[in-house]
Amino acid sequence: MSQVTLADWASMPRNRAEVADGVLVMPPSLGARHQLAVTRLAYWLDGRLPALAAVELLIAEEPLTLRVPDVVVTSLTDLNVPRVSPEDVRLVIEVLSEGTVRTDRVTKFSEYAEVGIEHYWIVDLDAPVSMVTYRLVDGEYENFGEHTGKVSLDFDGVPLTLDLNALTTRYAQRP
Template sequence: MTALPEPWRLLTIAEYEALGEDDQTRWELQEGILMMSPSPKPRHMRLGARLFSQVDEQLPDELVAVPDVDVDLQLVNAEGPATVRRPDLVVVDSSEYQRVEAEGGVLRASAVHVVVEIVSPGSRRTDYVTKRSEYAEAGISHYWIIDLTTPLSLVAFVLTDELGYVDNGEVTGEFTTNSPCPLTIRLDQLG
């Protein structure tokens, strides 16, 4: 990672991308402000790996599951102070994944179908309030929140034109959906 910018500067998406990779720190960009969060605990990471495995094996060729990756929410034009989130898992168009592989950059929200956040002790409000509103504004059609509290549960939000995200409550045991494709998540096998 290149040197960090002055803390008073609001970063654009290009400036964020120019920072490069940093394997030691989890960075996100919130309205141009560089935010650092602690690395997830082992249980969080293990659950994320198991979730990725379940989702990845069920996806059709036109969709790709990617864990722990930057997503430009595209809330402002390219010269504005960007918002980049790093969800625990995304399901994205294969063409967008291939674009990033070929050209570099980060995934764009316009190609993301599902974003998943696993709630950590310090992220509950951010996941349920801040990121929920950001992902809805970015037009991401499905937002899943997995809560590690026993019993492990999933809330699946679906974006509507009139109400923003709506959900049918917490699910435990097994979660099934047909959008963006048929998926079954065995929550009891994640923990």
């Protein structure tokens, strides 16, 4: 099988597929709990910062590596884009699900660091719902905190208070 190029990718129907080093990767189906958590997180963040859910992130063009993070906070003012570049991304958030743990904690962890994405947060929906925040320091991600319950963070001068438990409850927090 030949490697997938960006031109090949552009002609394919859109779904949650990704490309890693030119190879098409089909992630596992996402459960309803995962989808609701991502929707709630993106909605909540978008009330404070420009956030997008499931937007394509072009890691490398040759060989093509294209990821679809759960949530991206961007520096772009026009959010009607088919994909973003690492230089436009301020934060990537991945919500762990069965079948993505290794990819999110190892593969994407190193890919995002290599392209200079400054902030990477990983949310684990298993009880108790938790989040680990990483920040790029000298080209490597450093753990900047492990959180459960209500989290108060300062993200580039924007104070954020996030109730992680609200990501998995019926009544999501509002901006």
